[in-house]
Amino acid sequence: MTCQVPVIIISAMKLEIAQLEKALEHPEVYNVQPFPYTSGTLSGKPVILCTGGVGKANAAAATAAMLERFKPEVVINTGCAGAYLNSGLAVGDIVIAETEIFGDEGAHVAEGWIELSAMELPLLKKQGVRYFNQIPLSQTLTRQALRNTMQCGHKTVCGKSVTVSSCSGTLQQGDDLAQRFQALCENMEGAAVALTCLRYGVECLEVRGISNMVEGRNLEGWDIELAVARAQELLIRFIAEMPA
Numbered sequence: 001m002t003c004q005v006p007v008i009i010i011s012a013m014k015l016e017i018a019q020l021e022k023a024l025e026h027p028e029v030y031n032v033q034p035f036p037y038t039s040g041t042l043s044g045k046p047v048i049l050c051t052g053g054v055g056k057a058n059a060a061a062a063t064a065a066m067l068e069r070f071k072p073e074v075v076i077n078t079g080c081a082g083a084y085l086n087s088g089l090a091v092g093d094i095v096i097a098e099t100e101i102f103g104d105e106g107a108h109v110a111e112g113w114i115e116l117s118a119m120e121l122p123l124l125k126k127q128g129v130r131y132f133n134q135i136p137l138s139q140t141l142t143r144q145a146l147r148n149t150m151q152c153g154h155k156t157v158c159g160k161s162v163t164v165s166s167c168s169g170t171l172q173q174g175d176d177l178a179q180r181f182q183a184l185c186e187n188m189e190g191a192a193v194a195l196t197c198l199r200y201g202v203e204c205l206e207v208r209g210i211s212n213m214v215e216g217r218n219l220e221g222w223d224i225e226l227a228v229a230r231a232q233e234l235l236i237r238f239i240a241e242m243p244a
Contacts, residue, residue: 006039006046007239008066009076012054012189015224016079019232021049035062043240048072052189056163059189063196074141074242075204077193078235080211080227081161081185084178085171089185089210092226094156094234096145097206100191101181102133103162113180124199134160134181135194141205148237154230159184161206163191174214186214207231207238 011017021027024040024047037050048070052062063075083089102123106115115133116123122130142158149156160183168174168186177186190206197204209227 004046005073006048006070007074007076007242008048008050008063008070008072009078009235010050010052010059010062010066010189010193011077011079012052012059013079014051016228017049017051017232019229020047020235023236024049035065037066042236043242045239045242047239055188056165056192059192060196063193064200067196067200067202073203074138075193075197075202076141076235077190077204077206078228078231079187079189079208080224080231081187081208082167082174082212082214083185083210084174084183084214086175086178087157087184089157090155091210091212091221091223092154092230093210094149094152094154094230095161095185095208095210096142096149096156096158097137097161097190097194097208098139098142098158099160100135100137100194100206101160101162101183102135102191102195103164103177103181103186104166105133123195126198131195131198135191135198137194138203138205141203144242145205145207145234145238148234148241152230152234152237154234156234157184161190161208162186164188168214169217171215178214185210205238207234 211227
């Protein structure tokens with residue numbers, strides 16, 4: 001029997017879901033506001049694709065809108081990311097986030113930067129647990145996605161990802177974030193999607209392709225198309241093997 005509850009896939013840019021959109025069976029485009037979306041099926045499973053826009057505000061709003069409209073059990077956030085230089089990653093590799101981190105929320109004090117826990121300012125209180133900068137993602141979905149990576153043949157690493165409002169454009173800034181949070185890479189939306197899903201009690205998976213290394217900003221070394229193509233290839237396999 002085909003599952004009737006859709007999987008929601010959210011990206012910041014259209015390119016990050018273009019391959020998924022081409023793979024959809026029976027696609028239908030809905031130009032509704034505030035967030036248009038495309039529906040269809042992948043391997044017989046209903047899927048909704050939504051491009052929410054760049055940044056945390058757009059990502060949180062798009063995720064909430066899709067959750068309210070469709071009541072899904074699974075949300076997938078996909079796109080590209082910049083890898084920190086000592087992560088062992090290279091352009092074209094894949095990161096599955098087990099934890100997303102709000103990298104900007106905190107305070108700059110004389111002794112340095114402090115996060116929300118030091119300020120006693122949780123982003124969410126739920127069932128007796130307070131969540132500050134670090135937001136967990138679904139362990140079950142992460143394990144399932146890791147199993148699919150063996151079929152894709154691309155290097156895939158599971159770990160922490162930092163979400164920032166201002167991308168790191170210098171090696172020093174990237175090293176500071178990598179060391180502060182023991183993280184692999186950075187992006188601009190992941191923690192917002194993860195927090196919104198946690199608030200609604202919906203399982204969340206994040207899969208990103210590495211488009212660049214976090215160092216002195218040099219666009220000649222970037223390959224966004226390769227990064228997002230490999231992330232989408234993994235997701236197509238992942239959805240095909242998802243239980244209905």
